[in-house]
Amino acid sequence: MNERYLGAREEPSSFASYGTWARTADKLVLTDSKGEKSYYRAKGDALEMLDREGNPIESQFNYTLEPAQSSLPMTPMTLRGMYFYMADAATFTDCATGKRFMVANNAELERGYLAARR
Known part of the structure; x- marks a missing residue:
């Protein structure tokens, strides 16, 4: 996954990771190469990021991931x-x-x- 934080004042604002994914009845669970999990749920044509326990995030910030038409990330990363x-x-x-x-x-x-x- 390639994450880019919009409005970030400091570099780098893009981070790349890779791993596996699994789908539950109502969530998408991504597990990166270090074993860290992140949770998302469908919200129309987008995904809404959930907290570390898989619950909705209560915040004034927008945690919705919109589909993007872009090429694969070119962010260098170490592989094992x-x-x-x-x-x-x-x-x-x-x-x-x-x-x-x-x-x-x-x-x-x-x-x-x-x-x-x-």
């Missing part, structure tokens, strides 16, 4: 997983989600991964 290279094919398996991605086969990535393992 397993890099695997075999027969000219490289993959990365993300620890948080278990998803496997094809990655560019380059020597710099392989050297960085080997150095990080030490």
Whole structure:
């Protein structure tokens, strides 16, 4: 998820995270790669952010997330997983989600991964 705080006076006002999601009868539960949960509920074509226990937030501020037509976030973030290279094919398996991605086969990535393992 890419969060951008409108009207923020200090940088950075954009934050990127990734993880898994689950749907309950009335809520959407997002769990980031660190295990932190955030809760939302449908409000028309939008989502309303809920508090840490999944209850409505009583506030003068607007906690409604509107749909946006934008490309995937380009915010850099650290990922934790397993890099695997075999027969000219490289993959990365993300620890948080278990998803496997094809990655560019380059020597710099392989050297960085080997150095990080030490």
